[in-house]
Amino acid sequence: MAVYTDVGFEELEGLLAAYDIGVPLTFKGIAEGVENSNFYLQTDRAAFIVTLYEKRVRTTDLPFFLSLMEHLAGHGLSCPQPLRSRAGAQSFTLKERSGAIFTFLTGVSLRKPDTVHCAAAGRALAQLHEAGRDFNLTRTNALSLAGWRELADATRARADAVERNLGELIGEALGGLERGWPRSLPAGVIHADLFPDNVLFMQEKVSGLIDFYFACNDMYAYDLAVMLNSWCFEIDGAYNVTKSKALIAAYQTTRPLTPEEQMALPVLMRGAALRFLLTRLFDWLNPDPNALVRPKDPREYAKRLRFHMKVKQASEYGL
Amino acid sequence: MAVYTDVGFEELEGLLAAYDIGVPLTFKGIAEGVENSNFYLQTDRAAFIVTLYEKRVRTTDLPFFLSLMEHLAGHGLSCPQPLRSRAGAQSFTLKERSGAIFTFLTGVSLRKPDTVHCAAAGRALAQLHEAGRDFNLTRTNALSLAGWRELADATRARADAVERNLGELIGEALGGLERGWPRSLPAGVIHADLFPDNVLFMQEKVSGLIDFYFACNDMYAYDLAVMLNSWCFEIDGAYNVTKSKALIAAYQTTRPLTPEEQMALPVLMRGAALRFLLTRLFDWLNPDPNALVRPKDPREYAKRLRFHMKVKQASEYGL
Numbered sequence: 001m002a003v004y005t006d007v008g009f010e011e012l013e014g015l016l017a018a019y020d021i022g023v024p025l026t027f028k029g030i031a032e033g034v035e036n037s038n039f040y041l042q043t044d045r046a047a048f049i050v051t052l053y054e055k056r057v058r059t060t061d062l063p064f065f066l067s068l069m070e071h072l073a074g075h076g077l078s079c080p081q082p083l084r085s086r087a088g089a090q091s092f093t094l095k096e097r098s099g100a101i102f103t104f105l106t107g108v109s110l111r112k113p114d115t116v117h118c119a120a121a122g123r124a125l126a127q128l129h130e131a132g133r134d135f136n137l138t139r140t141n142a143l144s145l146a147g148w149r150e151l152a153d154a155t156r157a158r159a160d161a162v163e164r165n166l167g168e169l170i171g172e173a174l175g176g177l178e179r180g181w182p183r184s185l186p187a188g189v190i191h192a193d194l195f196p197d198n199v200l201f202m203q204e205k206v207s208g209l210i211d212f213y214f215a216c217n218d219m220y221a222y223d224l225a226v227m228l229n230s231w232c233f234e235i236d237g238a239y240n241v242t243k244s245k246a247l248i249a250a251y252q253t254t255r256p257l258t259p260e261e262q263m264a265l266p267v268l269m270r271g272a273a274l275r276f277l278l279t280r281l282f283d284w285l286n287p288d289p290n291a292l293v294r295p296k297d298p299r300e301y302a303k304r305l306r307f308h309m310k311v312k313q314a315s316e317y318g319l
Numbered sequence: 320m321a322v323y324t325d326v327g328f329e330e331l332e333g334l335l336a337a338y339d340i341g342v343p344l345t346f347k348g349i350a351e352g353v354e355n356s357n358f359y360l361q362t363d364r365a366a367f368i369v370t371l372y373e374k375r376v377r378t379t380d381l382p383f384f385l386s387l388m389e390h391l392a393g394h395g396l397s398c399p400q401p402l403r404s405r406a407g408a409q410s411f412t413l414k415e416r417s418g419a420i421f422t423f424l425t426g427v428s429l430r431k432p433d434t435v436h437c438a439a440a441g442r443a444l445a446q447l448h449e450a451g452r453d454f455n456l457t458r459t460n461a462l463s464l465a466g467w468r469e470l471a472d473a474t475r476a477r478a479d480a481v482e483r484n485l486g487e488l489i490g491e492a493l494g495g496l497e498r499g500w501p502r503s504l505p506a507g508v509i510h511a512d513l514f515p516d517n518v519l520f521m522q523e524k525v526s527g528l529i530d531f532y533f534a535c536n537d538m539y540a541y542d543l544a545v546m547l548n549s550w551c552f553e554i555d556g557a558y559n560v561t562k563s564k565a566l567i568a569a570y571q572t573t574r575p576l577t578p579e580e581q582m583a584l585p586v587l588m589r590g591a592a593l594r595f596l597l598t599r600l601f602d603w604l605n606p607d608p609n610a611l612v613r614p615k616d617p618r619e620y621a622k623r624l625r626f627h628m629k630v631k632q633a634s635e636y637g638l
Contacts, residue, residue, distance in 0.1 A: 032347060
């Protein structure tokens with residue numbers, strides 16, 4: 001975690017003149033996220049996050065992300081709310097990068113969420129899905145079936161060097177998903193990356209959801225599968241069905257799953273595991289020499305995918 | 320700038336139980352300093368900085384640094400004040416590193432300080448010297464004459480690959496300093512690294528001094544020379560004598576320089592420039608593969624040293 005673009009206070013000061021947010025008192029780069037440069041800004045009125053978008057976030061996607069956060073915050077979800085400049089602009093340009101200023105959310109993300117946190121986060125995901133219902137921009141999920149096929153092709157030759165039979169696992173899983181990926185489940189705006197790093201807690205309550213830069217339109221239950229993959233495996237690789245049960249049940253108090261969604265859970269779990277396996281494998285095989293973070297180990301998700309490949313029915317996930 | 324050691328909130332939580340500082344609300348790694356890992360911690364009572372010391376700060380030096388900051392803060396200087404645990408401990412161990420918790424100082428450091436900032440910072444340096452007068456621990460300056468000789472020897476073979484005739488410049492400057500380095504100027508605790516990054520401002524007033532990890536016992540006027548070197552050169556390499564005059568005059572309102580100190584200024588300026596030239600040159604030639612920051616260009620200080628080599632008398636610095 002690091003700051004990629006160095007911003008001096010004097011550079012910020014010029015920018016702030018365009019906003020009505022008070023006199024700056026503190027400005028510090030913060031080590032958060034792997035895609036962008038983030039700064040903590042405290043003024044005499046409130047605290048804010050200033051984000052500069054590095055190359056991974058496409059400028060053409062920014063209006064979707066920023067409008068979505070504005071929409072969700074306006075519909076009662078606790079997420080970073082982009083501030084508009086006096087002239088009404090949602091974003092700015094600084095050092096050849098697009099950027100935005102957001103409200104600062106209090107809370108801490110957890111490395112080892114307990115069952116009670118899993119439940120609270122599951123409920124928050126359903127609230128996000130509900131709050132996004134009438135949002136009118138759309139963004140295709142670039143990291144679904146077609147994207148996975150591209151990543152599988154791009155990594156096939158070297159996959160087995162990372163782990164024995166990894167190429168075969170990917171080929172088998174992807175083939176199955178291409179044949180059996182659900183096409184008509186309830187869909188809308190999803191977060192698509194709601195890992196524990198992206199949920200802030202104050203004690204046992206969710207105080208905010210962050211990092212909407214993979215948000216897109218896709219199946220709601222796929223978003224749930226991403227969460228179950230990232231919240232319910234223990235460090236030893238075991239699937240914790242108590243956490244899983246609690247997370248799903250809490251989700252359903254706000255948005256009950258349809259019978260079709262419930263049936264599809266095993267295939268969605270394989271898809272979600274494959275998505276993170278493939279992006280991590282690609283980054284592992286193609287490390288960015290300028291990156292300030294180490295690529296994440298893809299084998300963690302290979303192990304999860306192998307687990308899902310043996311699951312026969314949704315009830316094994318505590319449904 | 321980056322965080323070297325990753326600390327999860329749960330790891331922090333256990334530590335906080337030993338301190339009486341309230342309930343944690345926010346905890347974020349911040350990109351500050353090049354030597355340590357720093358975290359911003361907000362509780363329901365106040366904001367704090369949590370520092371973990373990486374290899375460059377020797378554990379045996381920590382009592383000096385921490386006691387010094389405690390002493391200076393107790394004597395009215397605005398600097399990070401280390402908190403003591405309920406048991407009275409000044410530091411802790413986490414992830415095999417020593418660490419400490421400090422009060423958080425509001426303010427921003429400037430990339431391009433104006434004359435008014437130079438004056439305010441100069442006054443703050445004199446206040447630091449006065450506040451440290453009766454501090455009873457001592458620490459030798461490892462980066463003075465003997466240290467420079469070691470660094471010159473370690474970099475000689477490759478110095479000219481960095482800049483033409485750099486080895487000769489270093490040899491000539493160091494020889495002169497070894498013959499003429501002052502021995503009997505007023506001395507005491509100095510900061511030894513009071514660059515603009517280490518001075519926080521609120522508008523035109525200094526709100527705090529930070530980063531005491533080069534502090535040691537040495538000549539006060541050498542500390543002033545370090546500041547003049549780092550605050551008074553413009554980006555184009557010109558020495559700004561207006562800033563220099565203002566900084567020295569403001570220093571003298573709190574602690575007037577003796578005639579001997581004034582006379583010695585040119586040699587002290589060469590010494591201070593050589594010190595940063597040598598450490599930067601060494602780091603440039605021996606980059607740490609694990610570092611998350613790029614080494615600073617040593618040539619900036621070679622240029623400053625060449626300027627000082629031509630100075631004949633103290634008045635050229637605006638004295």
